[in-house]
Amino acid sequence: MSKILITGGAGYIGSMLCTKLLSLGHQVTVVDLLKYDKGSLNHLYFNRNFKLIVDDARKKNLIKNLVNKNDYIIPLAALVGAPLCEKFKKDAISTNLGTIQTLCEVITKKNKVIYLTTNSGYGIGEKGKYCDENSPLNPISLYGRTKCDGEDLVRNKIKNHVCFRLATVFGHSYRMRSDLLVNNFVHTTVKKKRLTLFEPHFRRNFIHVRDVVNAIEFTIKNFNRLKNNVYNLGLSSANISKIMLARKIQKHFKKLRIKIVKNRKDPDKRDYFVSNKKIEKKGFKATISLDDGIIELIQIFSNDKNRIINNY
Template structure:
């Protein structure tokens, strides 16, 4: 079994990943500042193979010690999303990018790095074309730029890596996020029974958080055939527009009212469909449907 280091281990993906890896028998060290939810890892504290370090991953001395002690490193710690990164630009750069620079300097040949970036780097895609791993990256936010730059660093500096460009994640986690599009639509539906959409034709790809975790574990088990490559990671049946997503929610919440506002622009300009064929050819396919997640 592997010794695994997860930065941002108490977060939306991290808390689910720590749980699953421990169930698989691995030893897991999570590093997290615990800014948002101090309880997302409570269920793991009595597991002898789990260790939580409440500290800042931007500390070089800390990371130098931890990287040497672990086989697999999964750097999840980041300021996530365009609004948060615009609000805290300095922290976004030092956490999303600076910490990856440190990782690239300190990682050794024995370390395997699984780096999660975002498919929002595709920005605005062509109307009738799917973005694949060879499509140009045109991030339209500071968040997207930091993650694309981090991917470039990992590809150029790390000996053994796998990079995932994640679709928009959805589903229940020990540390919930209601700002993610599907989660936000469902939360708003339950609370207000009404959804107001701007530019409802905007397209996106989605993936359940449990499928993200399963893809990471699949990669660990099949690292040699996966390594030194970049993969889009999404649910292929979930390339849909915002209005299509709203209608899927309405199928389960019949009282939902959908209002489309035609004279307002959505501040989130991302608009693209994504191909997940590359990773599917390697043997992994996301399975959890939008309907199940909703």
């Protein structure tokens, strides 16, 4: 079993990841400022293999000390999403990029790093063409730029690494986010029974948070086969347009009315399909369907109003 350090482990992905890794018998240490949901790791305190350090992942000495004691490092601490990074620019740079610069300085030869970034750097894809790992990255937001620069650092400076470029994540977590597109559409559907779409044919791709966790479990089991590479990570059947997503939600929530506003631009310009063939050829395939995620989210947003927490 491995010793695993996760910064930002109390977050949307981290809280699900810690839960899974502990259930597999790994030793997990989290460094997190608990910026959002203070209770997202409550269910793990009973586990002797779990340690939470409520502190700032930007502290070099703290991280250096922990890096030396752990095999795997999964640096998730970040200000996540374009609006949040625009609001807190300095913190976004020092957290999203600064923590990775520090990690590069303190990393040792025995450490293995798994880094998650967003695939939104692909921006606007060509019609009929899928972006693969060789497609040019051209991030337009500060968030996208800090994450792409972080990936560059990991790939150039860290000997043992695996990088994943994630599709937009959906589904339930112990620290819930309703700003992510699927989560947001389902939340709005349940609350207002009405969805207003701008530029409905913009294409996007998605992955369930449990599949992200499964991919990391797979990476730990197969690190040597996967290492020193970057992979797109998404659900291949979930390369769909916003209007297709809205219709899928309507299938499960019949009262939903979809309104399309013409001549109004969506500030989010992402429009691309993504190929996940590279990781699939290595043996990992995301499997949790959008339909299952939508059903799950309808239940959550209908029954538990406190689960609705945004990053901004």
